[in-house]
Structures are given as structure tokens and as C-alpha cells.
Amino acid sequence: MHPRPCRAGANSPGASPPRHGSRRPSGTSALKTDAAPRVAGEAPGLFAPLDLTLAPGRITCLLGASGVGKSTLLRLLAGLPTGVEFRGTVSTLPCALMGQDAGLFPWLTVAQNIGLGARLRGEAADPARIARMIAAVGLEGLEDRLPAQLSGGQRQRAALARTLAEDRPLVLLDEPFSALDARLRLQIGDMAARLLQGTTVLMVTHDPAEAARLGDRILVMTPAGLAGHPAPPGPVPRRHDAPEVLAAQAALTERLLA
Numbered sequence: 001m002h003p004r005p006c007r008a009g010a011n012s013p014g015a016s017p018p019r020h021g022s023r024r025p026s027g028t029s030a031l032k033t034d035a036a037p038r039v040a041g042e043a044p045g046l047f048a049p050l051d052l053t054l055a056p057g058r059i060t061c062l063l064g065a066s067g068v069g070k071s072t073l074l075r076l077l078a079g080l081p082t083g084v085e086f087r088g089t090v091s092t093l094p095c096a097l098m099g100q101d102a103g104l105f106p107w108l109t110v111a112q113n114i115g116l117g118a119r120l121r122g123e124a125a126d127p128a129r130i131a132r133m134i135a136a137v138g139l140e141g142l143e144d145r146l147p148a149q150l151s152g153g154q155r156q157r158a159a160l161a162r163t164l165a166e167d168r169p170l171v172l173l174d175e176p177f178s179a180l181d182a183r184l185r186l187q188i189g190d191m192a193a194r195l196l197q198g199t200t201v202l203m204v205t206h207d208p209a210e211a212a213r214l215g216d217r218i219l220v221m222t223p224a225g226l227a228g229h230p231a232p233p234g235p236v237p238r239r240h241d242a243p244e245v246l247a248a249q250a251a252l253t254e255r256l257l258a
């Protein structure tokens with residue numbers, strides 16, 4: 001099955017009701033948001049046969065060497081062209097994708113970019129919701145700026161706000177915090193994990209500490225395929241200095257260095 005393509009941060013039709021901040025009780029959605037998105041197949045010359053089934057309502061963190069195919073997996077789930085040959089099947093859900101480039105429209109302000117999904121669906125943008133997302137990513141006062149008038153980290157936060165504002169049952173994040181300083185990385189990462197509670201999330205990161213804090217499930221990708229790595233116990237976001245989190249971070253770092 002070929003999935004319906006996502007737009008970057010502003011996605012396919014079929015809006016689901018707002019549900020940030022609470023776990024959706026199972027069986028309440030006509031969109032079958034408890035379904036598990038899945039990619040099964042191989043990309044000859046890139047990755048061997050793999051079978052990725054995302055845990056519904058949970059954050060899966062995906063790590064692996066540069067060029068191994070992490071973004072390709074995200075794009076497959078988003079139904080977007082990958083530029084590589086893929087032999088297999090993909091089943092997915094309406095999703096919001098935040099790519100590595102923030103993907104903001106340069107002629108739209110921050111607020112207009114965040115409300116873009118609603119506009120593209122022919123709905124009126126909800127100013128209160130946009131304001132909440134702007135506050136959540138700490139961009140108050142910058143609503144009317146164009147992307148070119150923002151720093152790289154501010155652009156990334158605006159793109160994250162746009163992705164979160166979409167409220168899709170599947171959220172695909174490609175290194176969403178890579179341009180942020182250490183303090184913002186912690187704050188915005190924790191905020192995102194809270195806002196995404198109950199949403200099925202696949203997040204690519206190069207940061208073992210981030211995976212240990214934010215991953216309900218952790219996967220490592222190599223040319224041989226995907227392998228699980230034990231996530232620390234407890235709900236996300238976890239404290240960055242919790243002993244189990246530090247231990248998982250160290251073990252994951254060792255594994256990536258091996």
C-alpha cells in the first residue's frame with residue numbers, strides 16, 4: 001500500500017479533533033489512530049530487509065550513522081519521494097512531517113506558517129491555538145517575523161510549532177532540535193514530548209541523551225537493518241540527570257561508537 005503523502009508540517013486532509021495534553025482513550029477515533037504505522041521492505045544498496053512497526057501513542061527514537069537511511073524511512077512513512085529504490089510495503093496514517101530543513105514558507109510570517117495547515121484545508125486558522133503553539137516553543141514577540149528574520153534555532157522552533165499545530169495521529173520528526181542550544185533542547189524537547197502524549201511519533205535524532213530522555217522505544221539503524229535498544233523505565237519526558245537515563249545514554253553512545 002502506498003501512503004497518502006504528508007505535507008511538511010501541514011498535512012493530508014481528515015483533521016482529527018484537538019487532543020494535545022491527554023492520552024486518547026483507545027477505540028475513540030474514527031481515524032483509527034491506534035493503528036500501528038509500518039514499513040516493511042528493503043532498499044537495495046542502502047538497507048537490508050527491515051520491519052518497522054511504530055508503537056501506537058508512543059515516541060520511537062531512531063538513531064544511526066549519517067546516510068544509513070533514517071530520513072528515507074521517515075519519507076516512506078510520509079508517502080514522499082525518497083530518491084532511493086524501495087521494495088516493500090508501507091501502511092501509515094495522516095501525518096505531520098518536520099524535515100531537517102525547517103521548510104517554512106519564506107513569504108509567510110511565523111504565525112502564518114504555523115496556521116498554514118488549516119488554511120490549506122480551507123479552514124480558518126485558530127489564533128488562540130497558534131498563540132499557544134508560539135508560546136510553547138518560546139517564540140512570543142516574533143509572530144510577525146518572516147523566516148529570514150529568525151535565527152536557525154528560531155526557525156526550527158517555528159517549524160516544530162507548525163508540526164504540533166497540525167494535531168495528526170502520526171508525527172514524523174527529523175532531528176527537530178538539532179539547531180537548539182543545550183538549554184532549549186531540554187526545554188523544547190520536554191515540551192514536545194508532553195504535547196505529543198498519545199500521538200504516534202517517530203523521531204530521528206543523533207543525540208543519545210535525547211533518545212534516552214524522550215524515547216518510549218529506541219531503535220538503532222545500520223545497513224543490516226533495525227535493532228532495538230533498551231529504553232530507560234518510566235514515562236517520557238524523563239529527567240536528563242536520572243541515573244537510568246544517564247546509563248542508557250552511555251550504553252547507547254557505546255553502541256553507536258562500536
Ligand SMILES: Nc1ncnc2c1ncn2[C@@H]1O[C@H](COP(=O)(O)OP(=O)(O)OP(=O)(O)O)[C@@H](O)[C@H]1O
Pocket residue numbers: 046064065066067068069070071072073082083084
Ligand atoms: N533524493 C535522493 N536521491 C538520491 N539519493 C538520495 C536522496 N536522498 C537521500 N539519498 C541517499 O540515500 C541515503 C540515505 O539518506 P538518508 O537521508 O535517509 O540518510 P540519514 O540516515 O537520514 O542521514 P543523516 O543522518 O545524514 O541525515 C544516502 O546515501 C543519500 O545520499
